[in-house]
Amino acid sequence: MRVVIAEDNVLLSSGLELLLTAKGFEVAAIAEDAPGFIAAVAEHRPDITIVDVRLPPTFRDEGIHAAIHVRRQYPGLPVLVLSQYVEQQYAGELLSDGRGGVGYLLKDRVSRVSEFIDALRRVAAGGAVMDPEVIAQLLTRHTHDPIADLTPRERQVLALMAEGKDNATIAARLVISENAVHKHIGNIFVKLRLSPDDSGHRRVLAVLTYLSSQ
Template sequence: MRVVIAEDGVLFRDGLVRLLGESGVVVTSAVGDAPTLLAAVAADRPDAVIVDVRMPPGQRAEGLEAALRIRAGHPGVAVLVLSHHVESVHTARLLADDAHGVGYLLKDRVADADELVDTLRRLIRGECVVDPIVVGRLLDRRAEGPAAVLSAREREVLALMAQGRSNAAIGRLLGLRPKTVEAHVRSVFARLGLPESADDHRRVLAVLGHIRGSR
């Protein structure tokens, strides 16, 4: 697996390089700004990119803007946004059209290197991995939309579905019986007008499609 890292914090960037290297990942470039990231992707042709949201030169959403350009110019490169921040507008654009190979995780919620490497592998396979908190922020942008009809528990289930969790995993995380989870999932799909699917990946895309449509 070949990866480019874009992170302006030197200590965090060096730590990522070390952790990924110890896990057998080849870091072809580790850069600190968006323009250098774009040049590195063009030169290295990596399997995946890890990028922060706020980067030089402006420290606004240059990382997400670069991610959008990578998706447009290098559709075969998976993109993992790894940040402390949730930037809703650009995130919704990043997930638009085709969410295959796109991920968004919060730095302080990544438990260890194994979880990070597993996420990268899933993205390279074409999956979509989004932190439930990110999903919640996107849903909160349209509180008056269809998601407003969901109960608090149904919103928790929806967020975990968008992370790619199976019904069994949702039950373990929320302490719910399998039949209770199934009932919540059916209710979520019915209230949002989404087709049911036993395929976890298709469920993720359906949920993200709803989020995009409710901007």
């Protein structure tokens, strides 16, 4: 079973290579960034891929975007994502296509060798494997109203955004500076877990979230 790994940490990638080789896997390639990973998948057409969420150059979400990209380019390609933290939005997006062959584990699971190898084999066979912590946070996300996390001022700003007001108008209405409005909106995006990569749409998504909670 051939594997392509996307991991910039040399110690972890070397450890994974040794572990997988000892368990009968063939590590076809190890990429340190998203473009290298996408190219390696195209070249080797692996049976499964292992991808770190955060890759160079920004170490934010390049890996998870690369994973989603190859899943779209090669439908059903098994992808096991490793992350230091739970990235709820992207964990949910990976699950949403319903094709299976996807896993999302926190990195500390790698040290539990038998669990990790079992998860890898299940994903390669078309199953879905989610870290218990990921499941817990996704359930919390879907049962908790994110608007409740906003401060009263942030709710005022979001309500005016929902009315179609621009930042200058919001600032004048609330008698605060435009810079303050900008900061409030930034906090709203963070609390509503709207990705920076949705920069052209985050305002719309924030308003939709607000309207759906009313």
